[in-house]
Amino acid sequence: MGRSPCCDKIGIKKGPWTPEEDIILVSYIQEHGPGNWRAVPANTGLLRCSKSCRLRWTNYLRPGIKRGNFTPHEEGMIIHLQALLGNRWAAIASYLPQRTDNDIKNYWNTHLKKKIKKYQTALDNYMISTDSGSSCHDMMSKGYDKDAIQNPDFSGSHLQPSRYHQSPSTYASSTDNISRLLEGWMRPSPKSTQGKNQRSNNSEDSESLGDRGCCAAVTKEDLDSLISFENLSSISWEKSSSLVDSVLQRPQLEPAGSEAKQGVAEGQQQPPLSFLEKWLLDEASGQVDGFMELPADCCSNPML
């Protein structure tokens, strides 16, 4: 029968969003709430398809999104959840409310896959060379394969300078905290995407976690034992904050949660829309650094 395209391809703009488009979209959603994406281009005059609008909102403009470096805590969560759930990024993202599925997916593909592969290679080599059941910590304490294990690339990504943060002049980076600027004047919508995901995924994933256990997609027992769910789900996040770092017994240069605590200390700013618009249009945008910190309780608030 043939499937009609999600939107009329003629006259549809593609490519990066401009600050003006962002403002239009944000203003519209502020007024009408997220949802009914089909109506967004029609009502706003945006030359974007509904999917593009939804994606832009959910991935970049939605309040509560944290961008930039992943913390060791988040890193460990992603590794764990990926082992448990596979490449179900939306489900994984539901456990990291500040992060989008797209962000997590990208981070996995560009950082974590390499790390794990590297680690597994080192582990395999070690197992072959020793032919023993030594634990990972034994391996690390023996200083095995320092080139591989202590390679700077293997350290937590939070220690690596991010190009994203090094290039504040690009518009993409200047939008990374739009959502935070919007906090306070955006009312949470009961029909919000995140809320829906939270509900459906939680029920689904709790089942997954309960029924499938830790063996769903883990191919290496050693890695599985290394990244035990019990460890990550314990109260002491600091202890398990960085999978790799803790395994490698590297010093924790950035205690988990420090960023959030700092955010609390500084309090939340709620700039008016005019300020936001000005800032959106100001590519320099360095003036709003003070707004960049997140509140500590953001994790407990899935949809701001």
Add this chain to the structure above:
DNA sequence: AAGTTGATCAACCGCCTGAGA
């Protein structure tokens, strides 16, 4: 300085699912 390569990430594409007619 110029060209090349690799890494990163925003955005798109196509498929799937669920709701409503």
Add this chain to the structure above:
DNA sequence: GTCTCAGGCGGTTGATCAACT
């Protein structure tokens, strides 16, 4: 029960930038 449609998801692409030669 069937069809249509909107929304959601995961995989992939392409632009951009930094590092390297």
